[in-house]
Amino acid sequence: MNMIPGLFWVVPAASVLALTFAWLFFRQMMRQSEGTETMVRIAEHVRRGAMAYLRQQYKVVTIVFAVLCALFALMAYFGFQNGFVWFAFLTGGFFSGLAGFFGMKTATYASARTANAARQSLNSGLQVAFRSGAVMGLVVVGLALLDISLWFIALNLLIDDPDPMHKMMIITTTMLTFGMGASTQALFARVGGGIYTKAADVGADLVGKVEAGIPEDDPRNPATIADNVGDNVGDVAGMGADLYESYAGSILATAALGAAAFMNDAVLQLKAVIAPMLIGAVGTVLSILGIYLVRTREDATQKQLLGALGRGVNISSLLIVVFSFIILRALAIPNATGVLIAMVVGLLVGIAIGKTTEYFTSHSYRPTQRIANATSTGPATVIIAGLGTGMLSTAFPVLFVVVGIILAYLSAAGWDFANMNMGLYGIGMAAVGMLSTLGITLATDAYGPIADNAGGNAEMSGLGKEVRSRTDALDALGNTTAATGKGFAIGSAALTALALLASYIEELKIGLYRIGQQTLEFADGDTVSLAEASLTDFMNYYGVHLMNPKVLAGVFIGSMMAFVFCGLTMQAVGRAAASMVDEVRRQFREIKGILEGKAEPDYARCVAISTKGAQKEMMLPSLLAIIAPILMGVVFGVAGVIGLLVGGLGAGFVLAVFMANSGGAWDNAKKYIEEGNLGGKGSDAHKAAVIGDTVGDPFKDTSGPSLNILIKLMSMVSIVMAGLTAAFSLL
Amino acid sequence: MNMIPGLFWVVPAASVLALTFAWLFFRQMMRQSEGTETMVRIAEHVRRGAMAYLRQQYKVVTIVFAVLCALFALMAYFGFQNGFVWFAFLTGGFFSGLAGFFGMKTATYASARTANAARQSLNSGLQVAFRSGAVMGLVVVGLALLDISLWFIALNLLIDDPDPMHKMMIITTTMLTFGMGASTQALFARVGGGIYTKAADVGADLVGKVEAGIPEDDPRNPATIADNVGDNVGDVAGMGADLYESYAGSILATAALGAAAFMNDAVLQLKAVIAPMLIGAVGTVLSILGIYLVRTREDATQKQLLGALGRGVNISSLLIVVFSFIILRALAIPNATGVLIAMVVGLLVGIAIGKTTEYFTSHSYRPTQRIANATSTGPATVIIAGLGTGMLSTAFPVLFVVVGIILAYLSAAGWDFANMNMGLYGIGMAAVGMLSTLGITLATDAYGPIADNAGGNAEMSGLGKEVRSRTDALDALGNTTAATGKGFAIGSAALTALALLASYIEELKIGLYRIGQQTLEFADGDTVSLAEASLTDFMNYYGVHLMNPKVLAGVFIGSMMAFVFCGLTMQAVGRAAASMVDEVRRQFREIKGILEGKAEPDYARCVAISTKGAQKEMMLPSLLAIIAPILMGVVFGVAGVIGLLVGGLGAGFVLAVFMANSGGAWDNAKKYIEEGNLGGKGSDAHKAAVIGDTVGDPFKDTSGPSLNILIKLMSMVSIVMAGLTAAFSLL
Numbered sequence A, B: 001m002n003m004i005p006g007l008f009w010v011v012p013a014a015s016v017l018a019l020t021f022a023w024l025f026f027r028q029m030m031r032q033s034e035g036t037e038t039m040v041r042i043a044e045h046v047r048r049g050a051m052a053y054l055r056q057q058y059k060v061v062t063i064v065f066a067v068l069c070a071l072f073a074l075m076a077y078f079g080f081q082n083g084f085v086w087f088a089f090l091t092g093g094f095f096s097g098l099a100g101f102f103g104m105k106t107a108t109y110a111s112a113r114t115a116n117a118a119r120q121s122l123n124s125g126l127q128v129a130f131r132s133g134a135v136m137g138l139v140v141v142g143l144a145l146l147d148i149s150l151w152f153i154a155l156n157l158l159i160d161d162p163d164p165m166h167k168m169m170i171i172t173t174t175m176l177t178f179g180m181g182a183s184t185q186a187l188f189a190r191v192g193g194g195i196y197t198k199a200a201d202v203g204a205d206l207v208g209k210v211e212a213g214i215p216e217d218d219p220r221n222p223a224t225i226a227d228n229v230g231d232n233v234g235d236v237a238g239m240g241a242d243l244y245e246s247y248a249g250s251i252l253a254t255a256a257l258g259a260a261a262f263m264n265d266a267v268l269q270l271k272a273v274i275a276p277m278l279i280g281a282v283g284t285v286l287s288i289l290g291i292y293l294v295r296t297r298e299d300a301t302q303k304q305l306l307g308a309l310g311r312g313v314n315i316s317s318l319l320i321v322v323f324s325f326i327i328l329r330a331l332a333i334p335n336a337t338g339v340l341i342a343m344v345v346g347l348l349v350g351i352a353i354g355k356t357t358e359y360f361t362s363h364s365y366r367p368t369q370r371i372a373n374a375t376s377t378g379p380a381t382v383i384i385a386g387l388g389t390g391m392l393s394t395a396f397p398v399l400f401v402v403v404g405i406i407l408a409y410l411s412a413a414g415w416d417f418a419n420m421n422m423g424l425y426g427i428g429m430a431a432v433g434m435l436s437t438l439g440i441t442l443a444t445d446a447y448g449p450i451a452d453n454a455g456g457n458a459e460m461s462g463l464g465k466e467v468r469s470r471t472d473a474l475d476a477l478g479n480t481t482a483a484t485g486k487g488f489a490i491g492s493a494a495l496t497a498l499a500l501l502a503s504y505i506e507e508l509k510i511g512l513y514r515i516g517q518q519t520l521e522f523a524d525g526d527t528v529s530l531a532e533a534s535l536t537d538f539m540n541y542y543g544v545h546l547m548n549p550k551v552l553a554g555v556f557i558g559s560m561m562a563f564v565f566c567g568l569t570m571q572a573v574g575r576a577a578a579s580m581v582d583e584v585r586r587q588f589r590e591i592k593g594i595l596e597g598k599a600e601p602d603y604a605r606c607v608a609i610s611t612k613g614a615q616k617e618m619m620l621p622s623l624l625a626i627i628a629p630i631l632m633g634v635v636f637g638v639a640g641v642i643g644l645l646v647g648g649l650g651a652g653f654v655l656a657v658f659m660a661n662s663g664g665a666w667d668n669a670k671k672y673i674e675e676g677n678l679g680g681k682g683s684d685a686h687k688a689a690v691i692g693d694t695v696g697d698p699f700k701d702t703s704g705p706s707l708n709i710l711i712k713l714m715s716m717v718s719i720v721m722a723g724l725t726a727a728f729s730l731l
Helices: A006-030 A037-077 A085-120 A122-158 A164-212 A224-261 A266-293 A302-330 A336-361 A366-377 A379-393 A395-412 A420-435 A438-460 A465-514 A535-542 A549-590 A603-674 A684-727 B006-030 B037-077 B085-120 B122-158 B164-212 B224-261 B266-293 B302-330 B336-361 B366-377 B379-393 B395-412 B420-435 B438-460 B465-514 B535-541 B549-590 B603-674 B684-727
Strands: A519-521 A527-529 B519-521 B527-529
Touching: A006 A085, A006 A122, A006 A266, A037 A085, A037 A164, A037 A224, A037 A438, A037 A603, A037 A684, A085 A122, A085 A164, A085 A224, A085 A438, A085 A465, A122 A164, A122 A224, A122 A266, A122 A302, A122 A438, A122 A465, A164 A224, A164 A266, A164 A465, A164 A549, A164 A603, A164 A684, A164 B379, A224 A266, A224 A420, A224 A438, A224 A465, A224 A603, A224 A684, A266 A302, A266 A420, A266 A438, A302 A336, A302 A438, A302 A465, A336 A366, A336 A379, A336 A395, A336 A420, A336 A465, A336 A603, A366 A379, A366 A603, A366 A684, A366 B549, A379 A395, A379 A603, A379 A684, A379 B164, A379 B379, A379 B549, A379 B684, A395 A420, A395 A465, A395 A603, A395 B549, A420 A465, A420 A535, A438 A465, A465 A535, A465 A603, A465 A684, A519 A535, A535 A603, A549 A603, A549 A684, A549 B366, A549 B379, A549 B395, A549 B603, A603 A684, A603 B549, A603 B603, A684 B379, B006 B085, B006 B122, B006 B266, B037 B085, B037 B164, B037 B224, B037 B438, B037 B603, B037 B684, B085 B122, B085 B164, B085 B224, B085 B438, B085 B465, B122 B164, B122 B224, B122 B266, B122 B302, B122 B438, B122 B465, B164 B224, B164 B266, B164 B465, B164 B549, B164 B603, B164 B684, B224 B266, B224 B420, B224 B438, B224 B465, B224 B603, B224 B684, B266 B302, B266 B420, B266 B438, B302 B336, B302 B438, B302 B465, B336 B366, B336 B379, B336 B395, B336 B420, B336 B465, B336 B603, B366 B379, B366 B603, B366 B684, B379 B395, B379 B603, B379 B684, B395 B420, B395 B465, B395 B603, B420 B465, B420 B535, B438 B465, B465 B535, B465 B603, B465 B684, B519 B535, B549 B603, B549 B684, B603 B684
Parallel strands: none
Antiparallel strands: A519 A527, B519 B527
16 A cells, blocks of 8 residues: 555546536536427437447447456466456446446437527537537546556555565556456447447438438438437447547556566656556646636637637647646656657647648548549549548558657657667657547547537427538537547557557566566577566567568468458448348338328337347457457467557558548548539539448448557457466467 | 589570460461451551550650669669669569560450451460460560579679678579569559559540440440550550569579578578579479460360360469479478478469459359449448458458468478578468469460450450450450469469568678678677578567567558558549540540541540550659658668568558459459349449449559559568668668
8 A cells, every 4th residue: 555655646536526527517418408399309219229229239248248257267267367357357348338328328418408509509509519528528537547546556455466566567467457348348339339320321321312312310211310329329439438448548558668667666666657647637637627718709600619629628738748747757757858758749649640630531621622523523433532542641640650659769768769668658658648638639529429419409300400500510610629539549549559569568577477487598598587678588589570470470460450350340331231221211111101201200120220230240340359369379479469469550550540531531522512512412423422421431430440449459458368378379 | 603503504494485485376376367457457556555655654664764773873883782783673674574565565466366266266266365365474484584594694603702602692682683673663564554554444434334325345435445555554564564573573582582591501502592493494384385285175165165274274283393392302402392382382372362362253252242232222332342342351361371471481491480591481482382383374364354355356346246245255264264363463472572571681681791790799799790690680680579669660651651552543543534534525525426436536645645644643652662661771770671561561462452352343243233133234233333343443453463563662672772771770
């Protein structure tokens, strides 16, 4: 217990603060009126569908968790793991699911209220939507800091190890296990939710918009409720679980690297471990401050609203840099300035990726306009142009991440490549820096789907054009701020995955201790004790260099995994959408009077079809992500596993950027035409653009965002299985 | 001179034999009648367009070669290279271009003759087309063996080094330079030809088929000649240069690995170096034998024809295994059986990849049929299904290659992972094994485009349905055999790239000698002399392990390069096709009577537009492939370069398979519908399938096949620049 310094208590305090404010904002939102009877009824439909889905989803995921927990318990029994792992894994999954659940609950209560507030003014709509988004942001960071605090305290009390430095290493690597729980939950949420939402969306569009010629969100379309449910389970619950995982993952990986970097000084080690937690805690407080700064005059223009959002985010970000410097200096972290620079580099990389995302996907710029222009030669050229643009656009995020890695590494390492432990700690800190103000950046991201759903509610309730145009404006606003959010999500995935790679070696070390190995014996007869072995020693010992065929096999399989995972999720959306299309067509055919608005469609059946499809289809790709690194370790050992992780990271990161940007660009090319350009709605150009948008749907909302989690989950699984890999492999 | 053993002379002899038979087959083909006056006139049009394109292409490439040669001369002047490099580079490019030129010349003379022969019978058509394809196959292997023989003899005479083993190392790595010349030429040919052919194809289809509703190859379509020219410059000249590069590259890389594997025994070393050349030479003789075995009864069915083709290929392949064993035993290569197993593994991997390619892209199987079924919900779901299928299909080639790498490595290394030099030699031999009978496998691949062009000629000349259906049958036959050819091309690219990776280290060693470094000094004070340093020593010395941020930066950039390259080529096709669409629309609008067949369209203008577009657009992606590894070496040094190559190989290989298979599956899904399924030609399903096919055009004929060369060219450039990288890098 004496290992926990007083400053640490800031972390649970910030967690409680975040959860309290989340509750306050939730109450505030609930006090608003939900509007007309129709609005209430429709919101109720969507809410019930969403909750029904989530219950189903959690049931399935519970089975997966039970199996994995049993596996971990077995591994602990045979001495390959400590006995806390399975429980840490479980809590990570539980809290991640909880973050998604609370976020979605809020969103489903907020949509009608946002639509109703938008009847007054744009600003009122923004206030309701943004505060509801803030609930999600604060719940995510609050729960993450809570889980981190509880486990840090508990493991300090429970783990019995005479060597404080060794104890800290075990604590931090055990805590990573809860990252695996969060990642597993997040992957299922993203994949399942992503399949759900796009099956409904594609199905609704193909039959409703294209075949029957009725507008989006028209109540006559049987799939329209499922479509709105999908926005909640995919974009909200999925995003919540996803970012919970990113946030917790970056802090935990950095803590583990901190423990590894200072294995010769217990005091410094402890400080390096809690530094990322403290930065997260302070960032949370600053996020709450920032959320309060987002307010404007009642008659604010769209530009002023955007300015207000930007102000909140920018002030939080600037302040976190100042406070992080204070924290790092107060903790007397060696080379505090260098570590701070690494953090700032992380923030800048996130912003830079966000800017290029915006450039390549917003229809204010040339690339998306060019895709829109390609409609003049039909859908095929729209698809070619969109794929080409997405592929090209990968250049910038990759170059930013590369420059970021090198700068963060070198600045934290005191510009010495050989100072590997500090360098990697710097890379971890860059990820922490990027996500430190997640409380507010997630709020600006999460209110987009709420505004989108508000628009759906307004349309279905027949609230008239003005309200719809206000919710559309909010939605458009959300798209701009979401670009930055996406930059942070994708950039942090790459940096966190790199940090996890290093943590893998630490976990391996513990695995070697467990099986009684105390030294690394090299082929030339040299011997290094585990305690003194550097990362480079481990690399040489296991032959993790790029001429080792096992490493190369791993790189090939890792690259392939990213593609196969996307292929499976794309196919899943295609199949689930096809069932939806059949059902909508059947209802149009069999339920008389449906298109005249005289008979109500069977919404519930469409909801059930999406739910069933998503549950069935999410299993294979998700399980693959868990099984592949385990199998790789069993067959190819450490060298193969690291090859797999690096191959998956390289190809997966680029593929994720490509899919997200192609999808976003097609979406906005369609919106560009819908705004009246190139012939506007209903023209041939518009039809071609709708086809592009439909192809882009699974790109940007199913496969692309799931890849970010896949990359990290494979690392997490490898870390948890490292004890087994250290003891045994076939080749 | 005494270093060249008697057995070596089999290589130039086989080369002369191959070229002689190529000339014989060419004469034989030329003796056939070209058919009616119209047929002659159309063939003349296509031939002139193709030759005009090639002349233009070679002009541009000559400038690039001149600049690169000047750079190499400069490097030689400053002592980073020997003085033969620039000239070897030049000859490689020259012969690769020559292979493409001869192949295309033959193809353009053969198309009308094939059509004319098909008026008699299917078998007559096959004989003309297949023998013409054989010209290409034999020219490619003949020229490659010629260039290899000439340089091997010349360098043996010219290089003056007292140490025979060191001399052999310099000879083999210098010869790799000619591989770089071939790769550079091949990349330009594939990219330029690929852009040309798909711009014409997409343009002709979009306006002709879709807008004007006239059939494919209709003489009223102004882009139809350009389309047929495109088949020749893309599929024939591009393929010729490409496979010349693969064939020569695999032999040269394996020779270099042989030199590295036996640095302690001059006699064995020499044998290991000439073994792959001898296997290539014998394979060539067996290919000629196989070509003669392809004959059937006059009234043969399609199935019997396929059987005849298969017989030729299978007998050659079986015999090469037997003869290789004799060669390896006669040379007394250590572990000859193991090396032979590696070779057989290579052959089997090629066949296995071919089989899965067929499964995923032929409409006899479920995956492509499912894509065709997706037409019922419109083009968007066709695209989603095709992309999903292509991504999923990458699993099998990757797993085959991985199993192949491990098996080839282990069997050649005597089942000892530590025996790295022999293991890598085994991987090289697997590539050589795959391509050993290229003379005949290329013939079965190259006759496809000839049959395709014959069909075009028949259509334009109005030869009637029966002839067209015979050329279509030949084309379909070609597609089946081409699947195997593609498996060999893609599998050998992966294996050769791995072999080149190892050669890079050898070249680096020579670079270190050049700058006067004789030993590797490690951080811990250990010292190893260059002569005794193992590959692992080099990996450790340069820190080429997967925790080094430079390596990781390289992997990221390498993965990104593959995507950006595809993005650029996709965009290029899109832009060039758009100009073509504008031109065809203009002609339909401005030239009166064109659609009634009363006025002749301005074919030449369309040819000129494709030529100009291809020349302009091929520069950026091709130069990027050359510049990226140079820049990487200058900034990040050896660790960064190897990271780049591995990242590019991993992501590039998977991306190449994905694009080739998606494209192939869309093409055949369309053909499936055109055969009368799901509504047949003209139905909505067909329209949706045509959109899928159009998107697939640049996938399978521009970006996908170019990636195979990109992967190897980046390795070749790194090898040629290794001297500079050894001496200097920024980080």
